[in-house]
Amino acid sequence: MPGIVHVTTVHKRNDIRIFQKELRSLAREFGNISLVVNDGFGDSTAEGIRIIDLNIRSRSRLGRFVKPFFRLIKLVRGIKPDIIHFHDPELILFGLVMSVLGYTLVYDAHEDVPEDILGKPWIPMILRRITAFVFSRFERFSVRFFKAVIFVIESQLPRLGFKKNIVLHNFPILSDYTDDTVEPAEKYFIHIGTLTEVRGLNEILDALLLLPEDYSLLVAGIFSPSAFETAQQHPAWSRVRYIEWVERKKLIPLTKKAIGGLLLFHPLPNMYNSSPNKLFEYMASGIPVICSDFPGFREVVAKNECGILVDPLDHMAISEAMDTLLRDEAERGRMGANGLRAVRALYSWESESRKLIGLYSDILSGKG
Numbered sequence: 001m002p003g004i005v006h007v008t009t010v011h012k013r014n015d016i017r018i019f020q021k022e023l024r025s026l027a028r029e030f031g032n033i034s035l036v037v038n039d040g041f042g043d044s045t046a047e048g049i050r051i052i053d054l055n056i057r058s059r060s061r062l063g064r065f066v067k068p069f070f071r072l073i074k075l076v077r078g079i080k081p082d083i084i085h086f087h088d089p090e091l092i093l094f095g096l097v098m099s100v101l102g103y104t105l106v107y108d109a110h111e112d113v114p115e116d117i118l119g120k121p122w123i124p125m126i127l128r129r130i131t132a133f134v135f136s137r138f139e140r141f142s143v144r145f146f147k148a149v150i151f152v153i154e155s156q157l158p159r160l161g162f163k164k165n166i167v168l169h170n171f172p173i174l175s176d177y178t179d180d181t182v183e184p185a186e187k188y189f190i191h192i193g194t195l196t197e198v199r200g201l202n203e204i205l206d207a208l209l210l211l212p213e214d215y216s217l218l219v220a221g222i223f224s225p226s227a228f229e230t231a232q233q234h235p236a237w238s239r240v241r242y243i244e245w246v247e248r249k250k251l252i253p254l255t256k257k258a259i260g261g262l263l264l265f266h267p268l269p270n271m272y273n274s275s276p277n278k279l280f281e282y283m284a285s286g287i288p289v290i291c292s293d294f295p296g297f298r299e300v301v302a303k304n305e306c307g308i309l310v311d312p313l314d315h316m317a318i319s320e321a322m323d324t325l326l327r328d329e330a331e332r333g334r335m336g337a338n339g340l341r342a343v344r345a346l347y348s349w350e351s352e353s354r355k356l357i358g359l360y361s362d363i364l365s366g367k368g
Contacts, residue, residue, distance in 0.1 A: 002030055002364050005081040009038040009068050010088045013051050016277055017110070017170060018087055020248070023049050025353035026360065034079055038068055073097060083147075083363060089113045089135075092142045099145040104363060107143060108150045112159065112270050114139075119198075119268035147363055150356075153275045153296065166355050170277045171347040172284040176248060182286065183256045185332065187214055188241070189290075189322060190258035192251070192278040193221040198271070200264030200292075201227050205236040206315035211322055213239070217262075220246055220254065255285040259332065260325045263291035264312040272296075280347050282307075283339030288332055290321045300347075306339030 004026060011018055013035060027033045027048050038054040045051065052075065056067045072094055076084060085106040086095055095105045114132040117123070123131070140160055143149050149165040151157055157165060189208075195201050201223075208217050216239040223231060223242075231237055246254070255261065261282030265271035272294050279300065282289045289307035291297045301307045308321040325332045 002083070003032050003034070003079060003081040004030060004083045004085065004360070005034040005036060005076055005079050006085045006087065007036045007072065007076065007091060007094070008087040009054065009072075009090060011037070012039045013037045013041065013044075013046075013053075016248075018108075019046075019049070021173065021349050021353070022085075022108075022168070022356060025349075025356060029357050030360065034081070036072065036075065069094060076103075077101070083360065089139070092139065096142055096145055105146040106148045106150065106359075106363075107146045109156065109160075110152060112156055112273060114159075115269035115273065119270050148359055150359075153273065155273045155296070166359055168352050168356055169347070170275050170280065171349045171352055172277070172280045172343060173349045174284070174344065175350075176252065177284045177343075179252075179256075181256075182333075183253070185259045185287075185329075186257045187326075188216045188218045188258055189260050189262055190218045190220060190255055190282075190287075191262045192255065192281060193276070194224065195219055195221060195231075196224045196227040197230065198266045198268060200262070200266065200312050200318075201231060202234070203312060203315040203318055204262060204264060205231065205234045205240075207319035207322060208236045208239055210316070210319040211326070215239070215259075215322075215326060216241055218243070218254065218258065220244075220251055252285060255281065255287065258285075258287050260288045260290050260307070260322065261285070263289055263297070264310070264318065265292050265294070266312055267292070267294070280343060283347070284343045286336040286340040288325055288335035288339065290318065290325070300342075304338050304342040306335050306342060308335075 006018060006023060008018060013019060023033055023035060024047060034050040034052060036052045038056055040055055042053050043051060054068045054071060058067050083104050083106060084098055085108060087108045087110060095107060099105050114136040117132040117135065118128050120128060143160050149160055151165060151167050152170060154167055218241045220243050222244055263276065263279050273296060275296060279289060279291065283306055289301060290310060291301060291307060292312040293309035298309055301309055310317040310321050
């Protein structure tokens, strides 16, 4: 039985993409799966997957890379895996070392890091450009030592110039959405995942103030520290229900009861070309989405008539879209049904998982 280890020092062990989708799919097909994390919750086993916690604390991104580096190399070499699959750009150097030592590497590029760097407002523009350029060159050099690269959306494919790659979209697991009951909408909108200023925090709260007072916002995720302070000082904070992270089985019923789901990324480079889980989770829950009018989102939302596209910087436009959904029950139901139908036909993890299993099968058989 082949040994497979996934490594992340950034994401938590129950990460939707890494654990819920990729690892569970691989465990059913291959078995003997390990996940190395650094989330401080200790070693454990879940669904037959061995979870090993480095448990090294650091407040800085640099520290997350430097402190675990040598321990990680020793730990993974002790596992003796046939495939090492890593998920963080901070681990590229780790990947290079392991490749030189003779291991087979798969790089899961969740984001376009150079574009993400260019969108960091706290870094002076000249430094952003230099840092993005240097990292881009380093990343392009490094992937030549890896067996495969995995991307999230097709638009990322050209940036590394690598032949062996696949796209694994952030589509929902259909088996999580087996209840076809149509829930009567309650008087709230929902935002799933991290909510920060560049993910529309201020515009959403400004828009909420323009709605009737008995309508609220449910935030199921986390705020960044600065965003949480900003949100608490906003006049609409009293109309926000904040439940932090919640188990998926509990989150889905809450999502189904919402009037609509919000996805209002600002037009920053890395967000402009993204494919977030929440878009498809809203659709799978049978609720319409109000989202930024970006090309990738438009391709899904406009094509399937499952929501309303808006300028994410215009709180008036956001409020008008929210008002449309809360007042027009028939249109809300039509959009929600369209989204659910599209997910079942076009956007399921079940179809994506076959690409991942095929990639691993090729590598393990020597075809990859």
